Amino acid sequence: MSQYIYVTYIRSTQQKVWDALTKPEFQKTYWFGMHQETDWKPGASWKLMFSDGRVADAGEVVEIDPPRRLVLKWRNEFRPELTAEGYSRCTMELEAEGDLVKLSVTHAIERENSKLIQAVSGGWPRILSSLQSYLETGRAHGDTRSTAEVKK
Amino acid sequence: MSMDAVFRALADESRRQLLDRLHDKNGQTLGELGEGLAMSRQAVTKHLGLLESANLVATKKRGREKLHFINPVPINDIAERWIGKFERGRLAALSDLKKKLEREEP
Numbered sequence: 001m002s003q004y005i006y007v008t009y010i011r012s013t014q015q016k017v018w019d020a021l022t023k024p025e026f027q028k029t030y031w032f033g034m035h036q037e038t039d040w041k042p043g044a045s046w047k048l049m050f051s052d053g054r055v056a057d058a059g060e061v062v063e064i065d066p067p068r069r070l071v072l073k074w075r076n077e078f079r080p081e082l083t084a085e086g087y088s089r090c091t092m093e094l095e096a097e098g099d100l101v102k103l104s105v106t107h108a109i110e111r112e113n114s115k116l117i118q119a120v121s122g123g124w125p126r127i128l129s130s131l132q133s134y135l136e137t138g139r140a141h142g143d144t145r146s147t148a149e150v151k152k
Numbered sequence: 153m154s155m156d157a158v159f160r161a162l163a164d165e166s167r168r169q170l171l172d173r174l175h176d177k178n179g180q181t182l183g184e185l186g187e188g189l190a191m192s193r194q195a196v197t198k199h200l201g202l203l204e205s206a207n208l209v210a211t212k213k214r215g216r217e218k219l220h221f222i223n224p225v226p227i228n229d230i231a232e233r234w235i236g237k238f239e240r241g242r243l244a245a246l247s248d249l250k251k252k253l254e255r256e257e258p
Contacts, residue, residue, distance in 0.1 A: 004221060004222075005210040005212060005221040005223060007207055007225060008207075009207065121224065124224075126228055128225050128228075129232050
């Protein structure tokens with residue numbers, strides 16, 4: 001098993017963090033210009049799209065319990081060596097702690113030394129830092145606003 | 153989560169060593185993490201507690217065991233504060249050059 005857990009505390013409400021995670025108009029501001037396409041129902045297909053319309057990652061919604069918990073089946077679709085690793089599992093959990101929301105993202109795959117988990121471990125901290133900045137100050141970090149860096 | 157707590161937690165060689173071990177192999181128990189270290193179990197427990205309260209370590213239960221994971225988000229927050237969009241690429245290039253030069257035979 002390869003696994004990472006990313007935790008960030010955001011001065012906001014569970015509902016606002018949930019909306020920022022699940023609504024395309026918010027996603028585009030802090031997620032490297034990318035957005036997600038899905039109906040947000042259990043079993044629905046799920047896609048993470050580059051701003052030019054290509055699919056970056058795809059899978060399905062496994063569990064959804066707004067505004068607390070979201071589980072996605074997740075496969076990379078733009079780097080063949082990562083696509084070959086198959087599906088990973090990404091779990092997002094939101095808990096209120098005082099006036100903060102604890103957001104935990106667990107990304108795991110049933111294989112050792114996964115290149116996918118290594119690849120996303122560079123992206124997640126930047127996405128989450130930027131999300132926090134966006135929700136707390138209204139401004140996402142500059143380098144997460146466009147897709148350019150992801151494609152390298 | 154204060155940046156002071158993050159810097160305090162990082163200002164200790166033993167705690168940086170524990171983070172290095174998690175970076176090499178994520179999701180270890182307290183016992184695994186302490187193996188081969190010149191630190192008592194109590195010291196490892198104390199250091200991990202400090203790292204966890206600074207949000208540099210996240211934990212997860214697996215049965216009766218508690219697994220420890222490095223959480224890179226606060227370190228990214230530090231980088232983000234002083235390293236902007238343009239510097240990131242240049243610094244990566246410099247860092248690559250340094251690694252390359254240091255590998256080369258004299």
